[in-house]
Amino acid sequence: MANTTETHGEAAAAAEGAAQPADAGHATTATTEAGHGAEAHGAFPPFDLTTFPSQLLWLTIAFGLLYMLMSRVALPRVGKIIDDRNNRISGDLAEANRLKGESEAASAAYEQALAEARRNAAAIGQKARDEAKADADAERARAEAEVSAKVVQSEKAIAASKAKAMADVGGIAVDAAEGIVKSLVGGAVSKADIEKAVKAALTR
Amino acid sequence: MAAAEDRVDPIHQFHINDLFDLGTFGGMKFAFTNSALFMFVAVGLVFALLYFGSSSRSMVPGRLQSVAEELYSFIRNLVHQTLGEEGMAFFPFIFSLFAFVLFTNFLGLIPYFFTVTSQLVITGALAVFIILMVVVVGFAKNGVGFLSLFVPHGVPGALLPFISLIEIISFLARPVSLSLRLFGNMLAGHIVLKVFAGFIVGLAGLGIGGWIGAIGPLLMTVAITALEFLVAALQAFVFAVLTCVYLKDALHPHH
């Protein structure tokens, strides 16, 4: 290094400038500028105080511009897209949930209607069965009554014909006995006696 | 300077050149420099990405829109996780900070492009602004209660002055470490890249044997370039995260 004292001062200023570039830069630039003009290439560029004011100026402008553009224009645009998408997705999800609820309600209603129909069908079937059974029972009862009436009638007829037959048998037997007696004995036997005898034989 | 004229000077890339002079005001020289040019390039790129990325407004994002939305949600989640709902007012600031640092870092990795964040005055100004904002927001939100940041809980009374002193020093060291970290990472990365690239040039000048030997530094340069991309993104992220952490102290000094 050519002039040690001056570069020493610059180092201290640079270290100070690192902590407080805004203030330190201003004060020391004027003093170091003269020494730097000659060996501008030699200084370590990041510690070169002569460049600090313009860098700070442009940093302020550039970063301020970036902040303005970001906060006013760019970020709301991107944020709006993302929010729109999130809203759309949550809206679609809500719609899907609503439709799902509707379809579930419809399904429940269908199930209910089905159960109702099943119950009705069972009731109708039961009723038809009951009616048929009642009809059949009535028919059977009627048929049975008819049959039993016929049986009674027949029994009566049988009994009548039996009685008549019995009576006829008695008469025939008396006639036969009278004939037999007449031809065997040849005498006259009273009809009353014969009847008495036949009756006795028949009842025996 | 140690670097001889025929070798590649690793420091040359950090030189600030005046593109056009604006004159001297109050003893200070103002000029539109290459540093300023790349600041505006970065600002323009960030704005273009977000503006054209959001111009189609489609429900299913395209490529550009995905990048813009990813960037947006990434920082939004970061701010929301660290600062909570009340911290969302700082979201545009944190986003601008992250995008600015990220894009200037990435721009610096393109050959012949200037790295804005390798200038201590830039990172220093950002860090000092952040810390001043922390102090202002802290006093605005909590009043004198902000000072409880320097008084940790459960410290015995005799130790309290020392602990408070250490806390104050650590608070004041924050802008220094915040700015030096970004500055140092960018500076060191670019110097290392340039040194390895210089080896290639130096070896290639030795003839055919040197050409073969130059393959080693070439591969190294490629690998370091990849590492520098990681570092560029990581440092931008760390810068944004630490800003959030410091702002959290301003919003909730009792922790």
Added chain:
Amino acid sequence: MEAEAAKLIGAGIACIGMGGAGIGVGTIFGNFLAGALRNPSAAQGQFTNALIGAALAEGLGIFSLVVALLLIFVV
């Protein structure tokens, strides 16, 4: 000894500090990985903290680099 040589030696000594940063960053990520392998489900939420810790540790190493650069280029 020449002043120039002393500056370069000092810069070299200052850069030893970066080794400490390397140890620190390695410890952080090594422990993070060890913890992540034991409980992978909790690892995602702590990755940011690991990065912050690594950045803080690395920053101290960067300080020594800055000291070295100051010695070479400024003093």
